[in-house]
Amino acid sequence: MSEQQALIIIAGAIIITQGLRYLGLSIGGLLPTTGRMGAFLNAVPIAILTGLVAPTVFNGGTVTFIGAAITAIVAYYTTNMLAAMMSGIIVVVALRQGILF
Amino acid sequence: MGLPDNFLIAVRKGIMLNLPVVTSVVAYGFVCGVLSRQVDMAFWQVAALSGLMFSGTAQLLLAGLWATEVSIAAALVSVLAISLRYLLIAATCAPLLKSYPTAVRYFMASFITDENWAVAMAHRDRDTIGGALMFGGGLTLWVGWMMATLSGWYFGAIISDPSRYGLDFAFTAVFLSLVIIMAKGSKNHPLVTITCATIAALLADRFFGGSWPIISAGVAGASAAALTYKETEISS
Incomplete structure (x- = not known):
């Protein structure tokens, strides 16, 4: 990545992210929060984040898949991000070092 | 003021x-x-x-x-x-x-x-x-x-x-736990959203790569949520 390309991506990312916050603030209550459109908009964050992790979880090999399963289970029962993250990482490291099997 | x-x-x-x-x-x-x-x-x-x-x-x-x-x-x-x-x-x-x-x-x-x-x-x-x-x-x-x-x-x-x-696994762990925690707090049908988003992401990853899995998952998952919403509205 060239210095110039990096600068454009970083400046663009800052403008896009802050621009979305300001746009959201200025349009305020105009966005639908109920009905079909509301359901669509509410589901966007979960859908996007799923798309971010799904390829790695399912194509990343057995160790990654087991680590992901542990992370998901701990996240579900504790709703503690730090605990979920650490459990998954510990399991992945232990499996790679051959400690568990 | x-x-x-x-x-x-x-x-x-x-x-x-x-x-x-x-x-x-x-x-x-x-x-x-x-x-x-x-x-x-x-x-x-x-x-x-x-x-x-x-x-x-x-x-x-x-x-x-x-x-x-x-x-x-x-x-x-x-x-x-x-x-x-x-x-x-x-x-x-x-x-x-x-x-x-x-x-x-x-x-x-x-x-x-x-x-x-x-x-x-x-x-x-x-x-x-x-x-x-x-x-x-x-x-x-x-x-x-x-x-x-x-x-x-x-x-x-x-x-x-x-x-x-x-x-290297931390990135996946962070976002996966975010998805699960957000889904647990969601009143909509998060499982439908997650399932459709996962399928779309895996297909896009297989055939296109790049950032297409993210975009396809966003569109597919949110559309699924919108469609499911309509069904519950009719049945209630």
Whole structure:
């Protein structure tokens, strides 16, 4: 990545992210929060984040898949991000070092 | 029109309420800093993103794309897709910030993230002090995020093999736990959204690659949620 390309991506990312916050603030209550459109908009964050992790979880090999399963289970029962993250990482490291099997 | 009388007290309350949250943010901020160093991001680049963009998910995403010869357009479309939720959460902050002068209102909105927004929304006095709570929380998270990402970048140089510490898995772990925690709190049909988003992402990854899995998952998952909503509306 060239210095110039990096600068454009970083400046663009800052403008896009802050621009979305300001746009959201200025349009305020105009966005639908109920009905079909509301359901669509509410589901966007979960859908996007799923798309971010799904390829790695399912194509990343057995160790990654087991680590992901542990992370998901701990996240579900504790709703503690730090605990979920650490459990998954510990399991992945232990499996790679051959400690568990 | 100035700041409300109880502004500083409410900001301090926001800081205190977000202290438990900031611990997990610092943990994945450190990971984000280490990853940024591994993919050869410069110190100023990490500082600019942490300080001015102030979005953990978008920054981790960029760190993930940095090493992949990604085009400018693909990188920015990915950022747009992942940050689109700020449009929604900032819109729900509008009532909390309406009593502030315009410049102050927009400055405070720069600090909106998932974590301090959720804390402010969960507070029972949110209509009166919610804006200041969100802002106080944002300041706490900002300081934590800056320190964590920059020290992660610094120590990234001496962590020669990140996979030995499972740091390559940290990115997946962070977002996967976010998905599960968000889904657990969702009133819609998160399982339908997650299933459709997963299928779309895997297909897009198989045939197109790049940032297409993210975009396809967003469209497919959100459309599935919209369609399921209609069905429940008819049946009820």
